[in-house]
Amino acid sequence: MLKQLYATWALCLIAMLGFAQDHVTIRVLDQNKNPLAGANVTIHSTTRLTNEDGMASFQNLENKNYTVQVSFVGYRENNLKFNPSRTNHVQVVLQPNLVAVADVFVYATRAKENSATTFKNLSKEDIAVQNLGQDLPYLLDQTPGVVIGSDAGAGIGYTSMRIRGSDNQRINVTLNGIPLNDAESMGSFFVNLPDFASSAESIQIQRGIGTSTNGAGAFGASLNIQTDALEQQPYAELNNSFGSFNSWKNTVKAGTGLINNKYAFNTRLSRITSDGYVDRASSDLKSFYVDGGLYTAKHTLKATIFSGKEKTYQAWNGVPEPLVQGDESGLKDFAVNGLGYAEGSPEYVRLLESGRTYNMFTYDNQTDNYTQTHAHLHYTSTLSEQWNIQAALHYTRGAGYYEEYYENEDLAYYGLSNINIGGETIEQTNLVRRRWLDNHFYGGTYSVNYTPSANFNFILGGAYNQYLGDHYGEVIWAQYASNGNLGDKYYFNDAKKNDFNIYGKADYRFGKWLANLDLQYRNLYYKGNGVEDGDDPVDFEANLNFFNPKAGVTYFLNNLSNVYLSYAFANKEPVRKDYVNSTGGTLPKPEKLHDIEGGYRFRNEQFNIGANLYGMIYKDQLIFTGAIDDVGGGIRKNEPYSYRAGIEFDGAWKINSQFTWKATAALSQNKVVTDDKTTDIAMSPSTILSNNFTYKPVQPLSFSLLSKYVSRMYLDNTSSDYKSINPYFVHDVQAVYSFSAIGIENIALNLLVNNILNTKYATNGYIWYEPDMGGGAPLSYNMLFPQAGTNFMLGLNIRF
Known part of the structure; x- marks a missing residue:
């Protein structure tokens, strides 16, 4: 019934067009006054393509000032102001080859308008409406195929995000073209950059392999910020x-704005704190951002420094499923057989008396502490009408630890000697330990853009990056310290990773066709030495060479719509944990992916519609088994053959000046195929739907109803309902009111009420395995990450 309802909504979005009343015609010309067909013309979030005469029309405009934004591949973007009451014909002339300052540092790594790539852009206005303090993934919740979640349950602190079922280890993230993904885990931890959304101009989400970019390969999606x-x-x-x-x-x-038409400086200081929905799952997050630039007609030099410091109380163990679902008998079984609590013990009683906000940890400083600082230096130069170059240097310094309290730990485990007290040999102790990560990441990126004509554009780019990281542990307190000294390391291992890539990208427009070709070569050298926690050896070395080709074609049906088809092939290296957890001397294999994308796009004044089909065929995909390690990281193994295939829809309908309707749908099959069976890939829902109704009774005031449905997610690859997360359907409401007063440019009030129906749901989980001491099969228990019931955020933004 639910799927039929959403299918009806989707069909409504492609209903008949409304009739125009007031209108304006935009004509786009090149520097020689020739019309440009297929240029993007945007007025008030509505985009249309120019026809063969270089013209695009807009209806139902109000008597007020508008800004028309015009862009075309190979030309500099042009923005002009006009009022439809004074003129209904606007002529815009584009100059070739100059990359606009607004997107100069992301030009080479972003998908261009109408390219054969499945993507979605979020503007500064889109970001600002949702930016109330929750982590950056929460700003993407209404985009196709996205599932978000939070360890603490309320979106502040550690958060998770999946796109097309792929987690953040497969989502490539770049900041102005500089890679953000951690070189070893390949995850992007936005908790280390709190409130970075407040410094974001736009975000592009590329689903699938996407375009060639810098950093770890994208196997599910790319985020370009x-x-x-x-x-x-x-x-x-x-x-x-x-x-x-x-x-x-x-x-x-x-x-400062532009000083002397050359210089500009910006700064931001942020703090975000929360007690969290889950018990003691608090967050204390601080960050700053500073940039300064030199801007001339042909040169731009911009330096940026930003940093984040986080302290979060650990909530990565999740909550036992019986406690989430109110299963008392199952909870008692988990307490005794899973956790080893004696009946009637304080911990046993606390577990049984807790609600769905239970946190296993009680030590006051059971926290994660990390500081990450980034320095970027960007340069761009327009050498001539045909040539543009961009280059950047970057350095990231990261260091931090998580602190834990453990009872009855073996002294020998920490390299400590047994001690004798009063004739009794002491072999165990209570202690507090810290596990450290201390790293450096630096390198350079470049791109050269050549545009010999309006119909052809070529980019040569690449990067070289090096990562150096230390992993070690310290005991900072012990009931019986034995022969240990403060500062001793009970384990230590280091890693070095070199990452080189070079790519070439070409766009060629002929008639109604636009062809894209993208070729990338990538070399990786990764080595780890030392011992891991528990004196397990860390000894691996990998030298990998990857060739990643992509090709696509777009056909323009008319000035409002086009269709596209693309093929891409990509390789991706295993993460550090895959190497460390490998057994028998056999290293994990790199993953390989064939990605086929085909889609349809339609845009006019009232409708903005995209629909696409995709097939992602993997060889040796590293898939989560459902189990986790001791720090909450999922354990993965290579599966010889697996695939993801589906259909995605992303639509918006401006019904009239007061009502707007947006909806997305992602229907997919995500399968692991073996000789004897086919099962679902863990944590990959087959149906993800979102809906957004917005009503504006008057222009400064809007009300929105936001809905999200996610189907069943399996915790492992057995397709067993007993090892799964139930489907959920949640609704939020939002009210935004903005106005100007007493000389203040803008005052905005923003109220967001999440989960208005108080739905009890979880967005993530894993399986707790406890070995059976009798030699039988391991016992398993589901652990879930419940999300908050009805809650709110109220924002007040003032701009001078």
């Missing part, structure tokens, strides 16, 4: 939010 664009005038902002669970966000931003 562009930081704030150049602002011509000075400004200052105060952005504050308060909400449930004592959650606070305080942000101060300021910028």
Whole structure:
């Protein structure tokens, strides 16, 4: 019934078009006054393509000032202001080959408009509406195929994100073209960059393999984040939010505007705190951002430094499923056989008396502590009408630890000698330990853009990056310290990873066709030495060479719609844990992926519709087994053959000046295929749907109903309902009111009420395995990450 309802919504979005009343015609010409067909013309979030005469029309415009934004591959973007009451014909002339300052640092790594890539762009306005303090993945929740979640249950602290069933280890993230993914785990931990969304100009989400970019290969999606664009005038902002669970966000931003038509500086200072929905799952997050740039007609030089410091109380063990579902008998079994609690013991009683916010940890400083600082230096130069170059240097410094309290630990495990007290040999102790990660990541990226004509564009780019990282552990307190000294390391291992890539990308327009070709070569050298926790050896070395080709074609049906088809092949290396957890001297294999994408796009004043089919065929995909290691990381193994195939829909319908309807749908099959059976890939739902109704009774005021449905997710690859997360359907409401007063440029009030029906649901989980001491099969218990019931965030943003 639910799927039929959403299918009906989707069909409604492609109903008949409305009739125009007031209108304006935009004509786009090149520098020689020749019309440009297929240029993108945007007015007030509505985009249309110019016809063969270079013209695009817009209807139902109000009597007020508008900005028309015009872009075309190989030309510099042009923005003009107009008022339809004064003119209904606007002529825009584009100059070739100059990359606009607004996107100069992401030009080479982003999918261009109408390219044969499945992608979605979020503007600064889209980001600002959702930016109330929750982590960046929560801003992407209404995009196709996305599933988000939070360890603490309320979106602040450690969060998770999957796109097309692929977790963040397969989602490539770049900041102005610089890789963010951790070189070893390949995950992107936005908790280390709190409130970075407040410095984001736009985000592009590429689903599938996407375009050639820098950093770890994309196997599920790519996120390309562009930081704030150049602002011509000075400004200052105060952005504050308060909400449930004592959650606070305080942000101060300021910028000089353009000084002497050459220089500009921006800064931001943020703090986000929350007690969390789960017991003691608190977060204390701080960050800053500073940039300064030199901007001339042909040169741009911009330096950026930003840093984040996080302290989060550990909640990565999750909550036992019987406790989430109110199963008392199952909970008692888990307490005794899973956790080893004696009936009637304090921990046994606490577990049985807790609700779905239970946290296994009680030590006051059971926290994760990490600081990450980034420095970027970007340069771009327009050498001539045909040539443009971009280069960047980057350095990231990361260091931190998580602290844990353990009882009855073997002294020998920590390299400590047994001690004798009063004739009794002491072999165990209570202790507090810290496990450290201390790393450096640095390198350079470049791209050369050559545009000999309006119909042809070529980019040569690449990068070289090096990662150096130390992993070690310390005991900072012990009931029986034995022969240990403060600062001793009970384990130590280091890693070195070199990452080189070079790529070439070409776009060629002929008639109604646009062809894309993208070829990338990537070399990786990765080595680890030392011992891991528990004196397990770390000794691996890998030298990998990858060739990743991509090709696609777009056909323009008319100036409003086009179809596209693409094929891409990609390789991806295993992560550090895959190497460390490998057994028998056999290293994990790199993954290989064939990705076929085909889609249809339609845009006019009222509708913005995209629909696509995809098939992702994997060889040796590293798939989660459902189990986790001792720090909450999933354990994976190579599966010889698996695939993901599906259909995605992303639509928006501006019904009239007051009502807007947006919806997305992602229907898929995600399978592991073996000789004797075919089962679902873990944590890959077959149906993901979202819906957004927005009503604007007057222009400054809007109300939105946001809905999200996610079907059953299996915790392992057995397709067993007993090892799965139930489907969930949640609804949020949002009200936004903005106005100007007493000389203040903009005052915005933003109220977001999440989960208005108080739905009890979970978004993530794993399987707790406990060996059977009698020699039988291991006992298994589901652990889930429940999300908060009804909760709210209220924001007040002031811009001067």
